[in-house]
Amino acid sequence: MPRLVRRTAPLEQAQTALRDVRTGRFERTMSALTAAGAAVTAGEIYLSHDGASFGNKMMWWPIVVVPAAIPAGIxxxxxxRAAHTVLPLASAAIVANGLQGTYLHWRGISQRPGGITRYNIEAGPPAFAPLLASLVGGMGLLAAVLRREGRPPQGDRADGA
Structure with missing residues (x-):
């Protein structure tokens, strides 16, 4: 006779996920989102910098740094252990690189004829794109401080209170 497997209803799964988020047990999910976000962001950065012909050698840095969060997140x-060692290191490097990129993008805008004008902000390097990359690093740092989903650690109550 086949063994019956209890399947949880989608509503019950959603309630469990919501309880995990509310109680700070969101580490695994945030780690996975960091890996996925790093993959998408690295691809977008590569396409943008390739369109600018990698005119500045510093444009290669995010191509190297951001993908490091993919294996770290996975x-x-x-x-x-990886969530508390490797992921925060990769994420901090992404945040630092995003801040550096923001400086370089604004410097590039200011070096255009006319300096910092609305036109140069719109037509020059994307002013805030490196900060968006930093958000991926921020997600990884957040994952490192959250508690893990699943079985509660000793001393935590199972009901999330």
């Missing part, structure tokens, strides 16, 4: 989904 490892953090499966390993609590």
């Amino acid at each position: 490892a953090s989904v499966f390993s609590r």
Whole structure:
């Protein structure tokens, strides 16, 4: 006779996910989102910088730094240790690189004829794009401080209170 497997209803799964978020047990999900966000962001950065012919050698830095969060995020989904060691390092590097990129983009805008004008902000390097990349790093840093979903650690109540 086949074994019956209890499947949870989508509503019950949604309630569990919401309880995990509310109680700070969101580490695995945020780690996975960091990996996915890093993949999309790295691709977008590559296409943008390739369109500018990698005119400045510094344009290669985010192509190297941002993808580091992909394996770190994936490892953090499966390993609590990775979530507290490797992921924060990769994420901090992304945040630092995003801040550096913001400075370089604004410097590039200011060096255009006319300096910082509305036209140069719209036509020059994207002024706030590096900060968006920093958000991926911020997600990884957030994942490192959250508690892990699943079985509650010793001393935590199972009901999330």
